[in-house]
Amino acid sequence: MKLPEGFSASGVACGLKPSGNPDLGMIVSDRPATAAGVFTTNRVQAAPVQLTRRHIRRSKARAIVVNAGNANACTGKQGYADARSMAEHAARGLAIKKENVLVNSTGIIGVPLDMTKVREGIEAATKALSSDGAGDFAASIMTTDTRPKIAEAVLGSAIIAGFAKGAGMIAPEMATLLAFVVTDAPVEHGFLVETLRETTADSFNAISVDGCRSTNDTLLVLANGAAGGDPIGAEHPQAGAFKDALGEVCASLARQIVEDGEGATKVVSIVVEGATNVREARRAAGTVADSVLLRCALNGADPNWGRVLAALGTSGIPFDPNVVDVWLGGQLLCQNGAPGPGDAAKARAALLDRDVEVRIGMKRGDATATVLTNDLSAEYVRINAEYTT
Numbered sequence: 165m166k167l168p169e170g171f172s173a174s175g176v177a178c179g180l181k182p183s184g185n186p187d188l189g190m191i192v193s194d195r196p197a198t199a200a201g202v203f204t205t206n207r208v209q210a211a212p213v214q215l216t217r218r219h220i221r222r223s224k225a226r227a228i229v230v231n232a233g234n235a236n237a238c239t240g241k242q243g244y245a246d247a248r249s250m251a252e253h254a255a256r257g258l259a260i261k262k263e264n265v266l267v268n269s270t271g272i273i274g275v276p277l278d279m280t281k282v283r284e285g286i287e288a289a290t291k292a293l294s295s296d297g298a299g300d301f302a303a304s305i306m307t308t309d310t311r312p313k314i315a316e317a318v319l320g321s322a323i324i325a326g327f328a329k330g331a332g333m334i335a336p337e338m339a340t341l342l343a344f345v346v347t348d349a350p351v352e353h354g355f356l357v358e359t360l361r362e363t364t365a366d367s368f369n370a371i372s373v374d375g376c377r378s379t380n381d382t383l384l385v386l387a388n389g390a391a392g393g394d395p396i397g398a399e400h401p402q403a404g405a406f407k408d409a410l411g412e413v414c415a416s417l418a419r420q421i422v423e424d425g426e427g428a429t430k431v432v433s434i435v436v437e438g439a440t441n442v443r444e445a446r447r448a449a450g451t452v453a454d455s456v457l458l459r460c461a462l463n464g465a466d467p468n469w470g471r472v473l474a475a476l477g478t479s480g481i482p483f484d485p486n487v488v489d490v491w492l493g494g495q496l497l498c499q500n501g502a503p504g505p506g507d508a509a510k511a512r513a514a515l516l517d518r519d520v521e522v523r524i525g526m527k528r529g530d531a532t533a534t535v536l537t538n539d540l541s542a543e544y545v546r547i548n549a550e551y552t553t
Contacts, residue, residue, distance in 0.1 A: 165298045165299070165314050165316055165325060166295075166298070166316075166323065166325075167295055167296075167297070167298050167323075167325055167346070168322065168323040168324070168325055168346055168347050168348035168349075168388070168390065168391070169323075169348040169388075169390035169391055170193055170194045170195055170348055170388045170390035171191060171192065171193055171194075171295070171325075171346050171348070171386075171388065171390075172191075172192050172194070172293040172294055172295050172297060173189065173190065173191045173192070173293065173294070173297035173298050173300065173301040174189060174190050174289045174290075174292035174293045174294060174297045174300055174301060174304075175188070175189040175190075175289070175292075175297065175299075175300030175301045175302070175303050175304030175305075176188055176189075176285055176288045176289045176292055176300075176304065177285075177304075178231075178281045178282060178284055178285025178288065179278070179281045179285075180231055180232065180233035180234050180271070180277075180278065180281055180282070180285070181232065181233040185303075185306075186232075186300065186303050186304035187231060187232045187233045187285070187304060188229075188230070188231045188232070188282065188285035188286065188288075188289050188304055189229075189230045189232075189289060189300070189301040189302075189304035189305050190227060190228065190229050190230070190254065190286070190289040190290065190293060190301070191227065191228045191301060191327075191344060191346060191386075192226060192227045192228075192258060192293055193225075193226050193227070193346070193386055193388040193390075194388075194390075195226075195388050195389075195390065196224045196225075196226060196264070196388070197224065197225055197226065197346075197386040197387055197388035197389075198223060198224065198351055198352070198353050198356055198386070198387045198388075198389070199220050199222075199223060199224055199225035199266070199353075199384065199385070199386050199387075200220070200223075200353070200356045200357045200360045200384070200385050201216065201217070201220045201266070201360075201382060201383060201384045201385070202360060202361065202364050202368075202382075202383040203216075203217055203381060203382055203383075204379060204380065204381035204382070206379055206381070208237070208238065208379045209237075209379055209380075210235055210236055210237035210238075210243070210269060210273075210379045210380045211236050211237070211239060211243035211244040211246065211247040211269075212236055212247045212250075212267040212268050212269045212380065212382075213379070213380055213381075213382060214244060214247070215244065215247040215248060215251065215267050216266045216267055216268065216382065216384075219251070219263050219264070219265065219266055219267075220266060220384075222263055222264075223353045224264065225264050225265070225266050225384075225386055226258065226260045226261075226264040226265070227254055227255075227258055227260065227264060227265045227266070228265075228266045228268065228344055228384060228386070229250055229251070229254045229265060229266070229267055229268070229286060229289070230267075230268040230269070230270070230304070230305050230342060230344075231250070231268075231269050231270075231271075231277070231282055231285065232269075232270050232271055232304060232305050232306060232307055232329070233270075233271040233272070233307070234269060234271040234272055234275055234277050234278075235269050235270055235271045235272060235273045235379060235380050236269040236276075236277050237269070237273045237274070237379040237380060238273050238274045238379070239274065239275070239276050239277070242276060243276065243277070246276070246277045246279055246282075247267050247269070248262075249279060249282075249283075250265075250267045250282060250286065251263075251265040251266075251267050253282075253283050253286050253287075254267075254286050254290070257286065257287060257290040258290060266384055268342050268380070268382050268384075269380060270305065270307055270329060270342050270380055271307055273379060298314065298325065298327070299312065299314075301327060302314050302327045305327065305329040305342055306329050307329060308426055309329050309330070309424055310424055311424060312327075313327065313328040313329065313330075313417055313420040313421065313424070314326065314327055314328075314417075315412075315413045315414075315416035315417050315420070316413065317409040317410075317412045317413050318409070319347070319349055319402065319405055319406055319409045320349075320391075320393075320402065320405075321391050321392070321393075322347055322348050322349035322391035323347065323348060323391075324345060324346075324347040324349065324409050324410060324413050325345070325346055325347070325413075326343065326344065326345040326346075326413040326414065326416070326417050327343065327344045327345075327417075328341055328342065328343040328344075328417040328418075328420065328421060329341060329342050329343075330342070330343075330421040330424075341368065341381060341382075341383070341421055342380065342381075342382050342383075343368065343382070343383040343384070343414070343417055344383075344384050344385075344386075345383075345384070345385045345386075345410065345413055345414070346385070346386045346387075346388075347385070347386070347387045347388075347410075348387075348388055348389065348390040348391040349387055349389070349391055349393075349396060349406060350387065350389030350391070350392070350393055350394065350395045350396060351387040351389075351395060351396045351397075351406065352395045352396060352397040354397070355396060355397045355398050355400075355403065356385060356387060358398075359406065359407050359410060360383070360385055360410070362407070363407070363410050363411045363414045364383060364414065365446075366411065366414075366415070367411065367414035367415045367417070367418040368383060368414060368417075368418050369446075370418065370446065370449075370533070370534065370535050370536060371418045371419075371421060371422050371535065371536045371537065372450060372453040372454055372535060372536075372537045383414075385410070418536070419431070419536060422536045422537065422538055423538075425537075425538040425544075426543070426544045427540070427541040427542070427543030427544030427545070427546070428538035428539060428541065428544075429463065429518075429538075429539055429541055430462060430463070430515075430517070430518060430519070430520055430538055430539040431518065431519050431520075431536060431538055432453070432459070432462055432520050432521070432522060432536070432537045432538055432539065433519070433520070433521045433522070433534055433535075433536060434449040434450075434452050434453045434522050434524070434534065434535045434536075434537060435449070435521060435522065435523045435524065435532065435533075435534045436448045436449040436452075436524045436526065436532060436533050436534075437523065437524065437525050437526065437532045438525050438526040438527045438528055438529060438530070438531075438532075439481075439526050439528055439529055439531040439532065439533070440528045440529035440531060441529065441531045442531045442532075442533055444481055444528075444529075444531065445526075445531045445532055445533035446533040446535065447479055447480070447481060448476060448479050448481055448524065448526065448533075449524075449533050449534060449535035450535050451475055451476065451478060451479040452472055452475045452476055452479075452522065452524065452535075453535045453536075453537035454475075454537075455471060455472075455474075455475035456540060457471045457474075457475075458471040458472060458475055458522075459537065459538070459539050459540035460539075460540050462515060462520060462522075462539040462540075463539035463540055463541050465512050465513075465515035465516045466512070466515070467492045467493060467495070467497055467508050467511035467512050467515060469490045469492055469497040469498045470498075472490045472492070472498070472522060472524065473485065473488060473490060473498060473501065476488065476524065481526075483526050483528055484501075484527075485501045486500055486501040486502075487500055487501065487526075487527045488500070488501050488524065488525065488526055488527070489504065489524070489525035489527075490504075490522070490523070490524055490525075491506070491521070491522070491523040491524075491525075492506075492511045492514075492515065492520075492521075492522055493510065493511035493512070493513070493514025493515045493520060493521070494510075494511070494514055494521070495507050495508070495510055495511035495514070497511060
């Protein structure tokens with residue numbers, strides 16, 4: 165993938181991963197870039213999240229540095245000092261201010277960083293920076309991912325390029341992941357912040373792999389304006405096109421995370437219709453998406469619509485169970501809260517596909533929402549049973 169003008173990237177192995185695979189990456193802009201971010205809502209927040217939230221308040225950044233294999237979370241005062249050291253070391257090598265470096269980490273929680281390896285990795289990554297380094301960067305941020313996740317969109321003469329990692333601990337508000345989007349489009353800070361917030365709601369906050377929210381969730385966007393032109397704001401002729409392009413990139417990355425969910429064999433769309441408002445629809449869809457029982461049933465292609473209705477009942481939404489409809493695999497198996505006329509055998513056949521749909525009609529209003537999730541397999545249990553060993 166071609167990086168936007170003015171950006172370079174790299175990915176190297178510094179020894180944090182026992183496998184020896186790449187585990188430290190950098191993205192750098194050759195000029196100050198407008199910066200915006202969205203972070204985990206978990207009360208337990210990793211040191212790099214705390215530091216990057218502080219740095220991004222300045223609304224400008226030049227570099228993103230990421231290590232994989234260690235989350236630098238729950239590591240006390242030393243963890244924060246290590247995150248700060250990462251920013252300082254990267255800034256020194258790039259000859260920029262440390263406040264212009266955004267630090268990210270992902271991996272195991274509660275283990276101190278090996279800063280000797282990290283510093284050596286930052287030095288190597290700085291030397292390896294290249295306009296052709298997108299693939300190396302994408303590979304360097306992976307943990308339990310089975311493949312890199314990248315996406316791009318074109319906006320006139322500008323490019324929007326995105327990278328993400330994530331396969332487990334994925335839950336809305338905000339989904340467990342690291343995601344980085346860079347563009348050479350010129351964008352006003354306030355407009356970028358607002359657009360990112362809206363985009364996140366329909367992409368990264370509309371997916372769930374296991375309902376577990378991480379300590380390190382971070383989504384960053386850098387816009388350096390190297391493509392030229394007037395800064396894009398809410399009244400700019402390209403405002404709508406920029407929103408669409410950013411949404412396209414984020415939606416693609418979010419779907420790739422679900423497709424690569426730990427042990428997943430299916431991508432499941434939970435579609436809620438007839439809610440009173442979008443917030444209610446998302447809440448209903450998210451609650452159903454997090455049902456372990458339903459996702460186990462979907463793994464076995466079992467059209468158990470009762471698990472859908474039971475999960476919906478825990479959402480806290482004051483709906484009438486006696487009017488709800490549920491479709492599985494396109495079959496109306498539940499009508500008005502009771503067995504429907506759909507064909508269970510046809511539903512089961514449809515649920516054997518890679519992409520399946522669970523559709524719910526609440527009959528409360530006109531709002532709708534979709535949350536993407538996947539099935540829950542024995543492989544998911546194996547991966548997480550052996551994660552630290």
